[in-house]
Amino acid sequence: MQDLYPSRQTASPELHPRIDPVVHGRWHPGAPLTEAQTEHFDARGYLVLENLFSPAEVAALQAETAQLLADPAALEAETMILEPNSGEVRSIFRIHEQNPLMARLAADSRLAGVARFLLDDEVYIHQSRLNYKPGFRGREFYWHSDFETWHVEDGMPRMRALSMSVLLAENTPHNGPLMLIPGSHRNYLTCVGKTPENHYRSSLRKQEYGVPDAESLTAMVRDFGIAAPLGKPGTVIIFDCNLMHGSNGNITPLPRTNAFMVYNAVSNRLADPFGPPTPRPPFIAARNAEPLTICAGPLVDHGG
Amino acid sequence: MQDLYPSRQTASPELHPRIDPVVHGRWHPGAPLTEAQTEHFDARGYLVLENLFSPAEVAALQAETAQLLADPAALEAETMILEPNSGEVRSIFRIHEQNPLMARLAADSRLAGVARFLLDDEVYIHQSRLNYKPGFRGREFYWHSDFETWHVEDGMPRMRALSMSVLLAENTPHNGPLMLIPGSHRNYLTCVGKTPENHYRSSLRKQEYGVPDAESLTAMVRDFGIAAPLGKPGTVIIFDCNLMHGSNGNITPLPRTNAFMVYNAVSNRLADPFGPPTPRPPFIAARNAEPLTICAGPLVDHGG
Numbered sequence: 151m152q153d154l155y156p157s158r159q160t161a162s163p164e165l166h167p168r169i170d171p172v173v174h175g176r177w178h179p180g181a182p183l184t185e186a187q188t189e190h191f192d193a194r195g196y197l198v199l200e201n202l203f204s205p206a207e208v209a210a211l212q213a214e215t216a217q218l219l220a221d222p223a224a225l226e227a228e229t230m231i232l233e234p235n236s237g238e239v240r241s242i243f244r245i246h247e248q249n250p251l252m253a254r255l256a257a258d259s260r261l262a263g264v265a266r267f268l269l270d271d272e273v274y275i276h277q278s279r280l281n282y283k284p285g286f287r288g289r290e291f292y293w294h295s296d297f298e299t300w301h302v303e304d305g306m307p308r309m310r311a312l313s314m315s316v317l318l319a320e321n322t323p324h325n326g327p328l329m330l331i332p333g334s335h336r337n338y339l340t341c342v343g344k345t346p347e348n349h350y351r352s353s354l355r356k357q358e359y360g361v362p363d364a365e366s367l368t369a370m371v372r373d374f375g376i377a378a379p380l381g382k383p384g385t386v387i388i389f390d391c392n393l394m395h396g397s398n399g400n401i402t403p404l405p406r407t408n409a410f411m412v413y414n415a416v417s418n419r420l421a422d423p424f425g426p427p428t429p430r431p432p433f434i435a436a437r438n439a440e441p442l443t444i445c446a447g448p449l450v451d452h453g454g
Numbered sequence: 455m456q457d458l459y460p461s462r463q464t465a466s467p468e469l470h471p472r473i474d475p476v477v478h479g480r481w482h483p484g485a486p487l488t489e490a491q492t493e494h495f496d497a498r499g500y501l502v503l504e505n506l507f508s509p510a511e512v513a514a515l516q517a518e519t520a521q522l523l524a525d526p527a528a529l530e531a532e533t534m535i536l537e538p539n540s541g542e543v544r545s546i547f548r549i550h551e552q553n554p555l556m557a558r559l560a561a562d563s564r565l566a567g568v569a570r571f572l573l574d575d576e577v578y579i580h581q582s583r584l585n586y587k588p589g590f591r592g593r594e595f596y597w598h599s600d601f602e603t604w605h606v607e608d609g610m611p612r613m614r615a616l617s618m619s620v621l622l623a624e625n626t627p628h629n630g631p632l633m634l635i636p637g638s639h640r641n642y643l644t645c646v647g648k649t650p651e652n653h654y655r656s657s658l659r660k661q662e663y664g665v666p667d668a669e670s671l672t673a674m675v676r677d678f679g680i681a682a683p684l685g686k687p688g689t690v691i692i693f694d695c696n697l698m699h700g701s702n703g704n705i706t707p708l709p710r711t712n713a714f715m716v717y718n719a720v721s722n723r724l725a726d727p728f729g730p731p732t733p734r735p736p737f738i739a740a741r742n743a744e745p746l747t748i749c750a751g752p753l754v755d756h757g758g
Binding site for chain 2: 285286290292293322323324326329364367368371372376378396397398399400401402403404
């Protein structure tokens with residue numbers, strides 16, 4: 151398969167126009183987003199949806215999450231990322247196949263229906279995880295385009311995927327919320343592969359695989375600025391697979407928790423990786439592209 | 455001298471009411487702050503002053519700062535804090551005695567006059583520094599009360615000091631701005647001294663000297679919230695010596711730079727440290743309490 155988005159192959163970063171659309175379908179009155187929302191996603195690469203879920207649904211997701219993080223014994227060991235020092239659970243991958251409520255969330259029409267509309271195809275979960283970032287010592291997550299990694303390391307051919315973060319704790323300005331560079335999704339920034347011999351030591355430290363360079367990031371932020379959507383638990387942040395994003399660390403007492411789902415178009419299922427020959431394991435990048443059966447109605451039985 | 459604010463002596467943190475006033479003088483119509491500003495400082499422990507300096511003054515401070523950071527050869531070696539890897543200058547201490555413009559800034563009536571009013575005494579510079587926090591890899595600064603350190607390690611007897619940060623780069627919500635816990639200055643949170651034997655490893659990591667405990671910080675943030683004043687270059691943030699503060703790291707391309715001056719009342723000059731017997735060196739904590747001669751008028755000659 152032709153590599154339409156080569157990266158990590160040149161000694162200098164390159165910025166190429168995106169080949170694929172952002173909104174793959176065409177807006178119509180029956181679409182699950184308004185025309186303005188659709189245009190916002192197209193132009194800025196992200197969208198914030200509030201009040202999608204009822205308080206009872208949010209409470210149920212939070213309770214399930216707390217239980218999963220506190221007692222992960224029933225889960226597959228390889229899907230859990232633990233804190234090296236304390237052994238606390240930081241992330242649980244492939245959560246949509248390990249927990250019924252998370253499976254139901256992934257298939258919910260309010261998420262999967264929007265993904266199907268924007269990607270104009272049946273969709274499946276490329277990656278899912280539950281993230282818990284504690285207060286006081288939450289770590290930063292450096293800038294990156296997910297697509298660059300998914301393409302090079304996992305073999306995702308085209309830009310026809312998106313992520314949804316369902317906030318399960320409040321995003322405040324101070325607890326290291328997700329930061330996005332709106333508009334950055336419209337170009338593809340390649341990452342440097344072989345570090346030239348004459349780079350300075352300070353450059354060397356940053357020239358790891360898949361890490362965008364400082365000069366390009368500076369230009370992007372100068373041109374587009376930074377958005378850091380805030381929101382109550384239950385807020386959903388949708389962002390394009392090629393949007394540059396990251397987050398600062400968090401010394402506040404306020405933890406961050408979210409359920410994270412990556413939807414990919416079934417027509418865009420993974421091929422062989424375009425970089426290293428061995429793809430990452432399926433719990434990080436699903437190779438089975440069985441389309442989701444989308445579910446309407448509330449996530450949980452309200453007991454009525 | 456009696457230790458009115460003992461810390462690092464007990465196995466559990468303690469919260470004691472502050473003995474000293476916050477605003478030591480009494481507001482009057484000729485004061486350099488409005489009555490509302492004075493009450494804000496008293497109640498919340500900080501105050502933001504904008505447009506104190508002309509654009510020419512701000513530009514002069516920025517230019518001087520850039521030159522000092524780029525070519526520190528003329529400065530005392532011990533006053534410079536360098537980045538371990540790159541050798542770049544991160545902070546220059548005792549800047550008010552090493553650079554004429556910084557000396558003039560420290561003595562400026564718009565800063566020192568306000569300090570003299572709030573502390574109701576002649577003032578001197580307890581500590582000064584120029585801070586440069588780069589973009590992309592700016593480090594966090596964990597929560598602390600300055601007074602706790604100044605008292606225990608430097609021998610500052612009472613709470614009759616304050617800090618002023620003159621922003622020389624913009625504070626945005628995203629570049630790790632100074633975070634304050636408004637109202638936290640009204641109590642004195644002691645830090646733990648000897649770590650009990652039966653603590654967990656995760657606790658041990660946090661139980662360093664002079665570090666406030668997580669439980670107390672959680673209660674403070676729950677009761678008071680967090681303020682992170684934003685502002686253009688030239689903005690001045692004043693905060694009480696006992697206000698709990700810190701900052702997150704910074705992955706954005708936007709550096710943070712400020713000139714930082716700590717004013718202490720001459721009547722509150724340093725005694726012997728209340729903790730370890732040897733005080734920190736004078737470039738970190740001045741032991742000569744010669745009062746500042748306050749200067750009015752512009753910082754720089756406008757060439758007219």
